[in-house]
Amino acid sequence: MELIRRTAGNGSVRAALILLVFLAIWARFQVGGLNGSIINGWLVLSLPLATASIGVTLVIITRQFDLSAAGVIALTNVIMATSFKEMNLWLVVVLMLVLGGLIGLTNGLFVVFGKLPAIAVTLATLIILEGLALILLIRPGGSISPDLISMVTGSSVVPRPLVILVLLVVLWLIFKRTKLGIFMFAVGQDEEALRLSGVSIPKIRIAVFTLAGILYALAGVFLSAAIQSGDATIGEAYLLQTFAAIAIGGTAFIGGSGSAIGTIFGALTITVIPKMLFVVGISDWSQRIFTGVLIILAVLVGAVSAMRQRTRLQARAGEMEQTEAHLIEQEGGGR
Amino acid sequence: MSADVVTKRNPLQSPGFIRPVVLVALAVAVLFVGRIFSEGLPSWIAVQAIVTQSLFVAVLAFGQGMVMLIGGLDLSIPGVIAISATIVALGTSVWEWPTLVAVIAALLASIVVGLVNGFLIARFQIPAFIITLAMGGILTGLGIGLTFARKAPAAPQVVVDLFSGIGKLFGVGFPIFFFLLVGAAGYLIQMKSVFGRQAYLLGSSPGTARISGQPILRVEILVYVVSALAAGIGGIMLLGFSGNAQLSLGDEWLMPAIAAVLVGGTVIGSGMGFWQSTFAATVLLTTIIVVIQATGFPEGVKNILYGVIILVALLLTRPDRRWRLGKSRVPQQALEG
Numbered sequence: 001m002e003l004i005r006r007t008a009g010n011g012s013v014r015a016a017l018i019l020l021v022f023l024a025i026w027a028r029f030q031v032g033g034l035n036g037s038i039i040n041g042w043l044v045l046s047l048p049l050a051t052a053s054i055g056v057t058l059v060i061i062t063r064q065f066d067l068s069a070a071g072v073i074a075l076t077n078v079i080m081a082t083s084f085k086e087m088n089l090w091l092v093v094v095l096m097l098v099l100g101g102l103i104g105l106t107n108g109l110f111v112v113f114g115k116l117p118a119i120a121v122t123l124a125t126l127i128i129l130e131g132l133a134l135i136l137l138i139r140p141g142g143s144i145s146p147d148l149i150s151m152v153t154g155s156s157v158v159p160r161p162l163v164i165l166v167l168l169v170v171l172w173l174i175f176k177r178t179k180l181g182i183f184m185f186a187v188g189q190d191e192e193a194l195r196l197s198g199v200s201i202p203k204i205r206i207a208v209f210t211l212a213g214i215l216y217a218l219a220g221v222f223l224s225a226a227i228q229s230g231d232a233t234i235g236e237a238y239l240l241q242t243f244a245a246i247a248i249g250g251t252a253f254i255g256g257s258g259s260a261i262g263t264i265f266g267a268l269t270i271t272v273i274p275k276m277l278f279v280v281g282i283s284d285w286s287q288r289i290f291t292g293v294l295i296i297l298a299v300l301v302g303a304v305s306a307m308r309q310r311t312r313l314q315a316r317a318g319e320m321e322q323t324e325a326h327l328i329e330q331e332g333g334g335r
Numbered sequence: 336m337s338a339d340v341v342t343k344r345n346p347l348q349s350p351g352f353i354r355p356v357v358l359v360a361l362a363v364a365v366l367f368v369g370r371i372f373s374e375g376l377p378s379w380i381a382v383q384a385i386v387t388q389s390l391f392v393a394v395l396a397f398g399q400g401m402v403m404l405i406g407g408l409d410l411s412i413p414g415v416i417a418i419s420a421t422i423v424a425l426g427t428s429v430w431e432w433p434t435l436v437a438v439i440a441a442l443l444a445s446i447v448v449g450l451v452n453g454f455l456i457a458r459f460q461i462p463a464f465i466i467t468l469a470m471g472g473i474l475t476g477l478g479i480g481l482t483f484a485r486k487a488p489a490a491p492q493v494v495v496d497l498f499s500g501i502g503k504l505f506g507v508g509f510p511i512f513f514f515l516l517v518g519a520a521g522y523l524i525q526m527k528s529v530f531g532r533q534a535y536l537l538g539s540s541p542g543t544a545r546i547s548g549q550p551i552l553r554v555e556i557l558v559y560v561v562s563a564l565a566a567g568i569g570g571i572m573l574l575g576f577s578g579n580a581q582l583s584l585g586d587e588w589l590m591p592a593i594a595a596v597l598v599g600g601t602v603i604g605s606g607m608g609f610w611q612s613t614f615a616a617t618v619l620l621t622t623i624i625v626v627i628q629a630t631g632f633p634e635g636v637k638n639i640l641y642g643v644i645i646l647v648a649l650l651l652t653r654p655d656r657r658w659r660l661g662k663s664r665v666p667q668q669a670l671e672g
Contacts, residue, residue, distance in 0.1 A: 065462070116649045117603045119408060119464060120593075124645040127590055131638025138634065232635075240468050253462045285483065288476025295469040296455065303459040 011250015011302065012262035018248060019269045022276045029279040036155060042271060043161035044153045048073070048223035050165060050267035052238055053245040054172070054260045055215030059118075060246060062208050063188040063255025068107060068122040069216045069242050071129025072100050074235030076220025078133040081142025081230020089145050096217045103129070104213020108206035126239070133232035142230035152225035164222075165264060172260035184208055188255030244291060245270050247298040252306050266298075354600055355615035362619040369626035376629060385621050387500045387510040390517060391572055392617040395592035396599075397521045398565030400613050401558045403596050405538040406604025407463030409559065411452060412566040412592065414474030415445050416585025419570030421478050424488035424580035434491045438571060445567025446560055448474065453559030457552050463559075478582045487579040498575030513572075518614045524561070525610040534558055539606025590641045595620050597648040620644070 027034045052069045059066040076096045084092045103125065110121045154160045175181045183204045186194045195201055223234065249266030251258030270291065277287050366385075369376040395412055402409045419441040426437030452470055456463045482488065496502035502509045525531045533554045536544045544551050566585070573584050599616040601608025623644075624637060 065464070067464075110646070110649075114650060115653060120597065120603060120645065120649055123408075123593065124642040124649070126642075127638045127645075128642030131635035131640075131642065134635030134638065135633050136635075240472050243465050243468060247465065253465060283480075283483075285476045285479035288479070289473050290476075292469040292471075292473030292476065295472075296466060299461050299465055299469075300455070300459060303461045307459070 011252075012259050012265060014301075015249045015262045015265035015269065019265050019272065022269060022272045026272060026276040026279060029276075031279070036159070040153070040155045040159040040161070042275060043159050043165070043268075044226045046268050046271040047152070047161040047164060048219040048226060049238065049241055049245060049271060050264045051168065051222055052216050052219035053242045053249070053263045053267050054168065055212035055219070056242045057246055057249070057251050057258050057260055057263045058184065058208050058215075059212045060251055060253060061184055061188045061255060061258045062205055063191070064111065064118040064205065064209075066107065066122045066209070066212055067119065067239060068103065068125040068129065069212075069219070070235035070238040071126040071133075072103055072213060072216035072235075073220040073223055073238055074133040074232055075129045075136075076100065076217045077224045077227075077234055078137040078142070078230045078232050080148075080221065080224045081144060082137055085145075089147050092145075093148075093221055096221055097214050100213040100215070100217025100220070101210050102213070104210040104216070105206065107213065108209030111209065112202040112205050130232070130235065133235070137230050137232050140229060140231040140233075144224045144228050144230075148221070149225045149228055152222055161222075169261055169264065180204065180207055185256060188257070190256075240291075240295075241267075241270050244295045244298075247295050247302065250298075250302060252302050253299065254306055350600070351609040351611060354609065354612040358598070358612060358615035358619045362615075362622040365619070365622045365626055369622075369629060372626065373629035376626065381625060383500060383508055383511065385618065385625050386514050387498075387508065387576070388625070389617045389621040390498075390510045390514040391569055391576065391588055392591045392595055392621060393514060393517050393521070393614055394565050394569040394572060395588055396595040396613050396617055397517065397525070397610070398562030399592045400596040400599070400601055400608065400610065401525060401534055402463065402562045403593075403601055403603050404534055404606060404608055405555060405558055407456065407467075407559070408593075408603075409452070409467045409562045409566075410464050410589070411448065411467035411470040411474065411563070412569075413583075413585035413589050414471035414478075415448055415563050415566035416570035416573060416588065417478045417580075417582045418448075418474045418481075419445050419567040420490075420574035420580040420584050421481050421488070421582070423494065423571055423574055424490055425481060427491040428488045429485075434493050437491070441571060442564060442567050445563045445570075448567075449560035449563030450556065452563060453556030456559065457555035475582060482580070482582070487581045489579045490574045490577075494571060494575035495578060496575075498572045499578070500576075518611075521610045521614060530554065530557060535606045537606070538604060590638075590645075591617075591620055591624070594641050594645050594648070597645055597652070600648075600652045602652055 030038070052073060056066050056069055076099065079099075080092065080096065084095070087095075107118070107122055107125055110116055111118045114121070152160060152164070183194065183199055186199075187201060187204050187208075191201060219238075224230070227234065245266035246258075246263050247253075247266070248269050249259065249262030249264070251262060273291055273294070274284075274287050277290060282290075362385075366377050366381065369381075395416075399409055399412065422441040422444055423434075423437045426432040426440060427434050432440070448470060452463075452467055455461055455466050497509050498513070500508040500510055504512065525534070533544070533549055536547075536549060537551055537554050537558075541551065544554075569588070570585060573588065574580055577584060595616040596608070596613050597603075598620065599608060599610075599613030601613060623640065627637060627640060
């Protein structure tokens with residue numbers, strides 16, 4: 001019983017269950033069933049969203065917010081579609097990741113040293129980046145290197161996006177256990193305790209913002225391969241979708257906990273919704289309503305369980321205080 | 336801060352007076368600088384265009400400002416604008432409702448959105464921007480559903496006359512009167528009403544508000560209702576301005592409203608800020624945009640400008656500007672206490 005409750009309470013497991021249900025519906029109603037290329041197409045679309053959402057997840061674990069993902073994605077996509085054609089592909093990708101890292105670093109510096117609300121700073125970054133993307137490429141167009149496309153979207157034995165997703169999971173499991181990974185959770189849980197134990201909070205926050213920026217740029221690279229052209233407004237959908245993926249993935253928005261694995265399931269769920277609703281015969285506009293309601297429900301479930309946990313902790317703290325008072329009383333009596 | 340409150344000061348020296356004056360003076364200066372880019376710039380036509388656009392920003396900034404005062408952010412505003420404009424336009428042109436009925440229906444719908452937003456955010460302590468973002472998506476979906484397979488429905492003539500700037504009273508466009516009306520109404524609600532004061536208290540010190548027996552849940556929900564209602568009204572105005580109810584009607588007005596609140600000096604979640612400065616900031620921002628448009632810069636420049644303005648405003652209005660010195664001030668005080 002306890003096991004069932006704990007499993008259902010685990011955000012990643014909940015997200016995986018939702019995904020399984022949607023996948024089953026999709027598979028049931030898809031004419032001719034699901035084949036390799038359909039699945040690969042779905043995974044190719046999910047990969048950029050999952051990557052970007054993992055970046056936002058990291059920031060949320062530190063009890064901050066980041067709205068700039070959509071901007072970084074748009075800018076990297078437009079740059080890749082229009083510039084550096086003659087340069088080595090790997091070098092371009094590295095350059096994009098450096099750019100993303102610098103943007104994340106800027107966010108972090110503003111938030112940490114300016115002591116500014118992250119939500120306002122990253123909102124400003126978001127529209128600045130969208131503006132830059134729009135200046136670089138006013139109408140959708142440009143082209144993406146075929147090498148990159150086949151590298152990201154190819155499917156030899158196993159779909160390439162699946163390989164990359166598994167790689168991301170492995171990296172996450174390693175990162176969680178590094179010093180930065182542990183401190184990242186600690187900052188979100190109890191910043192004051194971490195500060196008192198002599199850890200530099202600003203360094204951790206800035207590092208996490210930077211890492212998130214790199215992930216957004218990587219998402220931009222993946223997205224470029226997926227849509228095979230440039231579009232300055234492509235990022236817009238990602239503002240809502242990243243947070244949707246995180247909410248469904250079970251990461252609490254109060255910080256201190258969360259999982260990239262849950263977020264990946266969340267991202268897969270978000271991209272499977274339109275496909276599932278389409279084969280069932282539900283129109284585009286209902287999809288938006290469906291997604292919106294699902295996000296609210298997911299956040300609601302997370303918030304309610306967080307509130308319950310808090311009252312439970314408070315009750316326990318109250319008990320402990322009582323015991324302590326009792327002990328002190330006894331001591332006083334002894335003297 | 337407490338010294339400011341206790342000592343009686345000349346009202347002309349309070350930031351609530353100086354800031355708006357400085358902001359409007361800046362706007363006038365920008366307008367004259369605009370002459371460098373465009374020959375016909377400091378003109379009555381330009382001023383009318385600026386005030387008309389400021390009206391829309393001001394209406395939205397009022398609601399957004401109340402939300403930001405208590406530490407939230409309302410990203411459902413474009414969705415509310417779209418749904419409100421769609422209801423009015425569809426109601427009058429397709430369902431043949433009287434205009435007044437359509438307007439009331441749109442405002443009621445906005446209130447419902449605000450109630451849902453506010454309830455979810457206040458009751459379950461969920462970050463406001465996530466709920467409002469999701470709500471925006473839902474509303475856009477509803478908007479597409481309502482106008483399904485139709486052209487964007489046209490605005491009723493009355494609304495066009497009132498808000499496009501064509502209709503005039505004593506030779507002055509209606510929007511200018513509405514602009515002053517919004518300024519006065521906003522001042523009375525935010526600065527003078529009991530609800531306004533409760534919102535300030537909730538923003539500056541939620542704990543105090545709770546202990547002193549304020550109905551904090553109700554106040555917080557009401558703040559989101561006010562924001563949604565303001566966006567609903569803004570949607571009707573923008574419908575009149577643009578002539579038909581496109582679903583993207585509100586998209587480009589979210590950022591100016593947020594920027595106006597921040598430039599006006601409201602600090603998110605601090606209970607610090609003055610409506611009159613936000614109101615003046617709408618004029619400054621609109622002036623900058625009108626001048627930029629006159630220079631013929633590419634579309635993206637506007638976005639970049641809003642972003643930079645927001646960042647600069649954030650840095651200038653930072654509540655604790657002595658951050659270098661005050662690293663561990665709060666915990667130390669707690670220890671001493």
